[in-house]
Amino acid sequence: MGPLSALDLVEGPVPTVAVLLAIPAGVFLLARRWRRGALVPLLAALLAGGTAWAVGQWTVASGLSTHPLPLPVLAWIAAAACALILAGAGLRGGRWPRRVLAPVAATLVLAAASLQVNAYYGFYRTLGDVTGASTADIAPLTNxxxxxxxxxxxxxxxxxxxxxxxxxxxxxxxxxxxxxxxxxxxxxxxxxxxxxxxxxxxxxxxxxxxxxxxxxxxxxxxxxxxxxxxxxxxxxxxxxxxxxxxxxxxxxxxxxxxxxxxxxxxxxxxxxxxxxxxxxxxxxxxxxxxxxxxxxxxxxxxxxxxxxxxxxxxxxxxxxxxxxxxxxxxxxxxxxxxxxxxxxxxxxxxxxxxxxxxxxxxxxxxxxxxxxxxxxxxxxxxxxxxxxxxxxxxxxxxxxxxxxxxxxxxxxxxxxxxxxxxxxxxxxxxxx
CATH class of the missing domain: 3.40.50.1820 (Alpha/Beta hydrolase fold, catalytic domain)
Incomplete structure (x- = not known):
């Protein structure tokens, strides 16, 4: 992957830029004139919150974590879920530019949420860590x-x-x-x-x-x-x-x-x-x-x-x-x-x-x-x-x-x- 392999995903500009792109994307998803007024965004927020809570419960029940997920992590999971729900709801009845742009906006929010959760845990520090390139060439101990x-x-x-x-x-x-x-x-x-x-x-x-x-x-x-x-x-x-x-x-x-x-x-x-x-x-x-x-x-x-x-x-x-x-x-x-x-x-x-x-x-x-x-x-x-x-x-x-x-x-x-x-x-x- 060359220089991209060393791209910093935790302390570099990538997480910040992703959030700056996600903010207008989120506004775009919310700004549609819904037939039922604020009911759809409200239901989407409630459903997203429930999804984040369920994910948190699942991580403990499945043994992936022995402790509940921290609030910042749950908040980003909820934001990503809400964006996906709004994008899905916006595919019905909207004009074609919005139907095309809604999945793009949801993807930007999802990417920002993923990077922020990763930055919280400090897990994948570089793109090479994600792909496995960082440790792929480690030679065995010989003699x-x-x-x-x-x-x-x-x-x-x-x-x-x-x-x-x-x-x-x-x-x-x-x-x-x-x-x-x-x-x-x-x-x-x-x-x-x-x-x-x-x-x-x-x-x-x-x-x-x-x-x-x-x-x-x-x-x-x-x-x-x-x-x-x-x-x-x-x-x-x-x-x-x-x-x-x-x-x-x-x-x-x-x-x-x-x-x-x-x-x-x-x-x-x-x-x-x-x-x-x-x-x-x-x-x-x-x-x-x-x-x-x-x-x-x-x-x-x-x-x-x-x-x-x-x-x-x-x-x-x-x-x-x-x-x-x-x-x-x-x-x-x-x-x-x-x-x-x-x-x-x-x-x-x-x-x-x-x-x-x-x-x-x-x-x-x-x-x-x-x-x-x-x-x-x-x-x-x-x-x-x-x-x-x-x-x-x-x-x-x-x-x-x-x-x-x-x-x-x-x-x-x-x-x-x-x-x-x-x-x-x-x-x-x-x-x-």
């Missing part, structure tokens, strides 16, 4: 990531690292399949970021960051919506080419599944993340074996999963990055239904695997946790403060930040990852 390292040149200790003049400016992203050898879990393709320092013939032993995407979603969301490589490249540029070896893993198996990162009747996702993934990293990547320099993080579902894994397995993941996570894992708004489906109604078994339960029960004086949520996301901001307070009470070293002018959006993750790593840099031995 167990010992690329650039000679057999006679073992990795350096971080304390002895000095960047050579020919070190590349950018890290590399590779892909791999991490099999569930113990868990039996079938995961989608994982992605591995290797920082610039890893590309030199004798690279340093680096810390580990495991990342998990939201639900619904896929590991590639961290590369596109989360802007993983630009963020980590910027961090590496400020830290002598150093950054964590970052492994973006799949915790759900499909785009719409929800394992809650637990071992339950649904899947053995906990065993996959706590046993299979660390074993694969140890066998395939030249990473540190000091788990105080391992971190796990994620956005939304992934943020919940991150603090959950850090509280259940602090010996594996000593540090957590929880971006817009929930107070506890869930399959939907009904806690009883969640427990019934995952643990056949065994509340004690479910509770024992939740972060808040663990934070009441255990002490975590050797663990660190960084929390972030959008300032306009009141529900998940409340979750952030609740879990952060519990983590502080359990002895964790905690930092909690609010990202201004953002709701429950991937922009939280892309904005918070750099500051979170800065805060963790000494802990990960990436800064003096």
């Amino acid at each position: 167990a990531s010992h690329e650039g390292e000679s057999a006679s040149s073992p990795p350096l200790a971080l304390a002895r690292w000095a960047p050579p003049p020919d070190m590349p400016e950018h890290g590399r992203v590779k892909s791999a399949h991490i099999r569930g050898m113990v868990s039996g879990f079938t995961a989608r393709r994982a992605y591995i970021y290797l920082p610039p320092a890893h590309s030199v013939p004798r690279h340093p032993v680096l810390p580990v960051l495991v990342l998990i995407s939201g639900q619904p979603g896929s590991p590639s969301d961290w590369l596109t919506a989360g802007r993983l490589q630009p963020v980590l490249d910027a961090f590496a540029a400020a830290h002598r080419g150093l950054a964590p070896i970052t492994v973006v893993v799949d915790a759900n198996g499909t785009a719409t599944a929800n394992t809650m990162c637990m071992d339950s009747r649904i899947a053995r996702a906990d065993t996959y993340l706590a046993t299979d993934v660390p074993a694969w990293i140890a066998a395939n990547l030249d990473a540190t074996t000091d788990h105080e320099r391992w971190a796990i993080g994620g956005f939304s579902f992934g943020g919940t999963c991150a603090i959950q894994m850090a509280t259940l397995h602090p010996g594996t993941y000593s540090n957590a990055l929880d971006f817009s996570g929930e107070a506890e894992p869930a399959l939907g708004p009904s806690r009883a239904a969640t427990i019934q489906e995952s643990f056949a109604g065994d509340t004690a078994a479910f509770d024992a695997r939740t972060p808040l339960h663990q934070l009441k029960k255990r002490h975590y004086h050797h663990s660190w946790a960084y929390f972030a949520a959008g300032a306009e996301d009141s529900e998940f901001t409340a979750c952030m403060h609740r879990v952060a307070t519990a983590a502080t009470g359990a002895g964790m070293t905690v930092q909690a930040e609010s990202i201004p002018a953002v709701g429950h959006s991937w922009r939280v993750a892309s904005a918070a990852l750099g500051p979170a790593l800065d805060w963790l840099s000494r802990r990960l031995a990436l800064a003096p």
Whole structure:
């Protein structure tokens, strides 16, 4: 697609221009002289509102979302539905110019609504993300990531690292399949970021960051919506080419599944993340074996999963990055239904695997946790403060930040990852 592939759909002029075009299009659809006066536009608005409400209910009932859709999203869904209804109603009895222009006007409103909903979530950042071009050419990890390292040149200790003049400016992203050898879990393709320092013939032993995407979603969301490589490249540029070896893993198996990162009747996702993934990293990547320099993080579902894994397995993941996570894992708004489906109604078994339960029960004086949520996301901001307070009470070293002018959006993750790593840099031995 060439230059169009990089067209910014979130922060560039495209969403604004689409709204500027949609406003006169909407006025055109409303301005017709209806035979029954304002009755048709009124009925269209009511029907559109009902459609938006039904869509919101369906996303929760179907498992696509565990929480109701935010009001700005519902408003844009209603606007698009209203435009389509008015355009359909205008096809009957109107003059031919209006019959031709009405579908065009409705398409402009629909396009603006789609772009605004996407901009709210920060999901498809570019046109290449929509088409899949952004991640289509990522090559598999070969020779167990010992690329650039000679057999006679073992990795350096971080304390002895000095960047050579020919070190590349950018890290590399590779892909791999991490099999569930113990868990039996079938995961989608994982992605591995290797920082610039890893590309030199004798690279340093680096810390580990495991990342998990939201639900619904896929590991590639961290590369596109989360802007993983630009963020980590910027961090590496400020830290002598150093950054964590970052492994973006799949915790759900499909785009719409929800394992809650637990071992339950649904899947053995906990065993996959706590046993299979660390074993694969140890066998395939030249990473540190000091788990105080391992971190796990994620956005939304992934943020919940991150603090959950850090509280259940602090010996594996000593540090957590929880971006817009929930107070506890869930399959939907009904806690009883969640427990019934995952643990056949065994509340004690479910509770024992939740972060808040663990934070009441255990002490975590050797663990660190960084929390972030959008300032306009009141529900998940409340979750952030609740879990952060519990983590502080359990002895964790905690930092909690609010990202201004953002709701429950991937922009939280892309904005918070750099500051979170800065805060963790000494802990990960990436800064003096």
